[in-house]
Amino acid sequence: MTDDPQQQMTTGEAVVASLAAHGVDTVYALPGVQNDHLFDALYRAQNQVRTVHTRHEQGAAYMALGAALATGKPQACAVVPGPGLLNSAAALLTAYSMNAPVLALVGEIPERDIGRRLGHLHELRDQAGVLARLVDHAAHIRAPDEASRLVAQAMRAMRSGRRGPAALECAIDLWGKAGAAAPQPPLAAEEPAIDEDAIRAAAKRLGAAKHPMIICGGGAQDASAEVTALSAMLQAPVLGYRRGRGVLDSRDPLSITLPLAHELWAKTDVVLAVGTRMLAQQPRIFDGPWGLDDDIAVIRIDSDPAEPARVRAPAVALVGDAAPILRRLIDVLPGHNSTRSSRASEMTLRQGAWRERLADALAPQAAWLDALRAELPEDGIYVDEVTQIGFAARLLFPVYRPRTFLSPGYQDNLGWGFATALGAQHARPDVPVVSINGDGGFLFTANELATAVRHRIPLIAIVFNDGAFGNVRRIQEDQFDGRLIASDLANPDFVRFGRSFGAAAERAKTPRALRAALRRALQRRDMPSLIEVPVGPMPSPWSFIMLPNVRGS
Numbered sequence: 001m002t003d004d005p006q007q008q009m010t011t012g013e014a015v016v017a018s019l020a021a022h023g024v025d026t027v028y029a030l031p032g033v034q035n036d037h038l039f040d041a042l043y044r045a046q047n048q049v050r051t052v053h054t055r056h057e058q059g060a061a062y063m064a065l066g067a068a069l070a071t072g073k074p075q076a077c078a079v080v081p082g083p084g085l086l087n088s089a090a091a092l093l094t095a096y097s098m099n100a101p102v103l104a105l106v107g108e109i110p111e112r113d114i115g116r117r118l119g120h121l122h123e124l125r126d127q128a129g130v131l132a133r134l135v136d137h138a139a140h141i142r143a144p145d146e147a148s149r150l151v152a153q154a155m156r157a158m159r160s161g162r163r164g165p166a167a168l169e170c171a172i173d174l175w176g177k178a179g180a181a182a183p184q185p186p187l188a189a190e191e192p193a194i195d196e197d198a199i200r201a202a203a204k205r206l207g208a209a210k211h212p213m214i215i216c217g218g219g220a221q222d223a224s225a226e227v228t229a230l231s232a233m234l235q236a237p238v239l240g241y242r243r244g245r246g247v248l249d250s251r252d253p254l255s256i257t258l259p260l261a262h263e264l265w266a267k268t269d270v271v272l273a274v275g276t277r278m279l280a281q282q283p284r285i286f287d288g289p290w291g292l293d294d295d296i297a298v299i300r301i302d303s304d305p306a307e308p309a310r311v312r313a314p315a316v317a318l319v320g321d322a323a324p325i326l327r328r329l330i331d332v333l334p335g336h337n338s339t340r341s342s343r344a345s346e347m348t349l350r351q352g353a354w355r356e357r358l359a360d361a362l363a364p365q366a367a368w369l370d371a372l373r374a375e376l377p378e379d380g381i382y383v384d385e386v387t388q389i390g391f392a393a394r395l396l397f398p399v400y401r402p403r404t405f406l407s408p409g410y411q412d413n414l415g416w417g418f419a420t421a422l423g424a425q426h427a428r429p430d431v432p433v434v435s436i437n438g439d440g441g442f443l444f445t446a447n448e449l450a451t452a453v454r455h456r457i458p459l460i461a462i463v464f465n466d467g468a469f470g471n472v473r474r475i476q477e478d479q480f481d482g483r484l485i486a487s488d489l490a491n492p493d494f495v496r497f498g499r500s501f502g503a504a505a506e507r508a509k510t511p512r513a514l515r516a517a518l519r520r521a522l523q524r525r526d527m528p529s530l531i532e533v534p535v536g537p538m539p540s541p542w543s544f545i546m547l548p549n550v551r552g553s
């Protein structure tokens with residue numbers, strides 16, 4: 001590779017140079033013959049782009065996802081075609097549903113044979129069609145002189161409109177093809193102009209609101225300062241459930257989770273929804289909704305122009321990146337808003353009552369989460385899983401900063417957590433990352449302990465071991481008269497399992513022991529730690545999550 005734009009380079013070299021030009025410093029990858037020339041380009045570019053190889057393509061794509069979520073910046077993974085791509089598909093699906101900028105570099109069979117069904121190694125019928133269903137932006141690279149333009153376009157697509165993953169394919173015989181390649185500078189993201197009429201309309205509605213509420217989703221994670229300011233101006237509670245946690249610091253009396261938001265919902269008259277699908281409130285899926293009637297005005301801020309009216313037409317729609325839109329709203333609101341008296345004492349009382357209720361109803365989960373919160377520093381990152389502790393954390397784990405509570409959103413796919421957390425820890429070596437897991441979910445990607453050891457990634461993984469797909473088992477007990485099927489688990493000895501990889505591993509049987517184990521793990525900055533926590537069945541969180549309609553429609 002060279003700085004001279006006239007020099008010859010291979011397609012692989014041109015792609016890697018373009019990634020570096022876009023600030024991508026890592027490719028999470030698993031090699032194979034179709035991508036040999038890409039990996040040779042990565043070899044040559046090691047001073048600019050690190051290659052972190054994993055033990056399964058699922059791990060590579062989840063690591064890129066975790067890195068994207070923890071940093072808010074585009075990340076890349078590289079996989080072979082066919083089975084390699086399909087192995088990464090659950091992570092790409094999750095990146096799509098979470099609007100996370102993950103670029104997948106995907107190999108292909110020889111260019112001339114695509115579509116001929118000759119039976120090439122890793123051939124997947126209509127791979128381009130599969131990719132087009134997984135991501136919004138996909139392209140096929142055929143030559144070095146196309147590579148940097150296609151990388152730049154993919155990067156722009158991942159940062160424009162609804163954010164999300166992209167894919168670039170290249171055939172086995174074209175990664176190594178040499179030619180002149182002119183580097184393409186990054187393209188500016190396409191950002192719509194802010195609709196000033198809509199800003200005024202939103203400011204009027206909010207200024208006149210008696211009981212406003214702000215609802216944050218993942219799209220609000222980079223607008224924490226703005227949401228905090230607006231919340232204070234309006235004395236509006238801010239709901240964050242899964243992806244919106246941490247936008248408003250949990251220590252703020254106005255920062256609320258599902259149950260308290262539901263308590264306030266019947267009276268709410270104006271909602272400012274920031275980067276959220278409003279899954280809990282709108283009538284669209286089975287778990288909910290809380291209801292929307294004509295007495296509630298909803299103002300939607302979303303980067304996807306199709307989202308605001310997808311279920312129900314909003315009172316006002318503002319399309320674009322949340323932070324600049326909220327800043328305009330903050331400028332204009334004072335002309336329509338009066339100084340509001342503080343709701344701090346009222347909200348503190350309500351918070352206290354719910355904390356007590358949840359800590360009582362979900363006592364075992366709350367005790368383990370208290371131990372974790374007590375040891376995890378303020379800027380430490382918690383990575384969620386589809387497990388009893390995770391369901392409770394979404395309701396009661398205090399979160400202090402944006403991008404420190406990574407939860408998978410509507411996919412809620414079991415087994416996403418450990419490898420995603422590994423990517424988060426790799427991309428944020430400056431802060432500790434803790435991955436919580438059930439024994440079921442952990443073994444989806446526990447093989448990546450080998451990656452953690454190989455690349456010296458100091459992730460802390462806690463495995464809550466109840467010997468079961470506990471959530472499934474409880475449903476079978478409660479709703480199917482105890483006809484248990486496919487929900488019991490035969491597990492390894494997790495401590496010996498972790499140690500066999502070279503990780504530090506120990507067992508903690510009480511919350512106090514968990515705190516001590518976490519303190520020891522937090523000292524290790526060049527090796528992963530695994531803490532097994534043996535647990536029994538836990539009380540159901542679902543009555544606090546699937547909340548009834550309180551508005552009639």
Ligand SMILES: Cc1ncc(C[n+]2csc(CCOP(=O)(O)OP(=O)(O)O)c2C)c(N)n1
Pocket residue numbers: 386387388389412413414415437438439440441442464466468469470471472
């Ligand atoms: C990809 C995927 N497969 C299956 C499920 C269904 N599912 C939800 S929770 C669960 C059991 C989780 O078991 P474990 O990780 O041990 O957590 P526990 O409920 O025992 O705390 C299953 C199978 C899912 N959410 N995602």
Ligand SMILES: [Mg+2]
Pocket residue numbers: 438439440464465466467468469470
């Ligand atoms: Mg379990």
